[in-house]
Amino acid sequence: MTRRAVLVCPGRGTYNKAELGYLARHHGDKAGLLARFDAIRAEAGQEPVTALDGSARFQPAIHTRGDIASPLIYASAYADALSLAGDIEIVAVTGNSMGWYIALAAGGALSAENGFRMVNTMGRLMQEASIGLQLVYPVVGEDWRPDPARRAELMTLVSRIDGRKGHRLALSIDLGGMLVLAGDADGLAAFEAAVPPDGPAPLRLPNHAAFHTDMQAPVAERGRAVLPPDMFTQPTVPLIDGRGAIWWPHATDTAALWSYTLGHQITEPYDFTRAVTVAAREFAPDLFIVTGPGTTLGGAVAQSLIACNWRGLTDKAAFQSRQAEAPLLVAMGREDQRKLVL
Structure with missing residues (x-):
């Protein structure tokens, strides 16, 4: 039986000490994909993402930097999305903050390589500016x-x-x-x-930095200058952005999608709660799948579902009870849940 799922992609702050080696542990079968990501880093004179993932120890001052954490999270999350079981039908994709860039690639609006370029570029620009x-x-x-x-x-x-x-x-x-x-x-x-x-x-x-505020306007402007609109194509599945707006396959103005991604999405508040609410009410999935790395975004998804009273969820106890019966939410960053969707 097909399981209809909404895919949720994480943002910054999800690749920490416990996630070091995530690519090596879970995605040794994707050497070709990771080599393409490493080549993009090499073109920019940056350390390969596989080398960063393979570091001897996690160094917060290094691994949490925007130009380091962003490509690590993208590579981990995108590779997770490629690993889903064949009985899972992704009916929509969304993400939190930087996870919007990953969602664009997972949903087909950016190629794997262009999604990586987007994340790597914006991570670098935000790190260089360090505004707020x-x-x-x-x-x-x-x-x-x-x-x-x-x-x-x-x-x-x-x-x-x-x-x-x-x-x-x-x-x-x-x-x-x-x-x-x-x-x-x-x-x-x-x-x-x-x-x-x-x-x-x-x-x-x-x-x-002060993401999703007008303090980031200079960063958004620099992003628009180096990331062209022709990177974008029609999505293959519906995308739900940080306003709760849906970008539909075969009906998306890709220039408008570029403008939102490198404009409003950077300088205005990001309503992840609204995005999850729209995903639940408009697509009625069997479950929500949060890609790795990390496990922190699962709580925010659950809280968002409670906030919109999805399937009668009223509080944490009700969610945990329903989750124990049949999972509504699978976090791929958790070893006990990851196997449920591979």
Whole structure:
């Protein structure tokens, strides 16, 4: 029986110490593909992605850099997408933040090589510019139930801080039960001082710039200058972007897709929660598959499904109960779940 699935591609922050060697462990059969990625890195005078994955030890100062982490995540996620079992029909593809670039390739709008070029180029440009900072803070409690009042209170605080002289702070990503905020050092410090600790949060994200804010306009402009519209082709499956808009096969304006990808997608907030909601309601999949590397995005997908009450999911306990009966969500970065979709 065919399993209808929505494919979800991860963004930055998902290749960490536990993921070192991911390509070698899981994708030794894709030497040709990885060699093509390595060749693109070599053209730019950069270390091969296979060498980075094969490093003797994980070095946070190196492996979390945009020009290092981005190609590692792309190669891992794209190779995972190629490894899915034959009974799985991908009915739509989406992604979180940088995962949008991976989704473009997984959904056929970019070739494997052009997807890698996109990710590698934007990772390098953002690392070189290093404009702003990011942090994460929860907007739900331990039960994962939506809390509109708490969210509204936090967003009011963000707006108030951003209105102060010499402070920049804005929503970067609506990530299920988390808000990813971006701004300058004073803006983040003011937020950290104003909110109570919640576990490790507010948590700053190392080597992350002020993604998805107007602070990234110079980076978007540089990206448009070096990544041409003719890289894009018609997608082969529907793509759901960071607004929840759907780009349909045979009906996509590829110039508009290029413009969104290197414009709005970089400089405006990314609504991952909305993207998952649209995926659930419009495509009614049997399951959501989150490619590796990493395991952190699964929680955001589950929280997004709870937020839209998909299949009667009301809280974390309800999700865990349903997941135990028959998985609604498979994270390929988890060894116990990966085998379910290979």
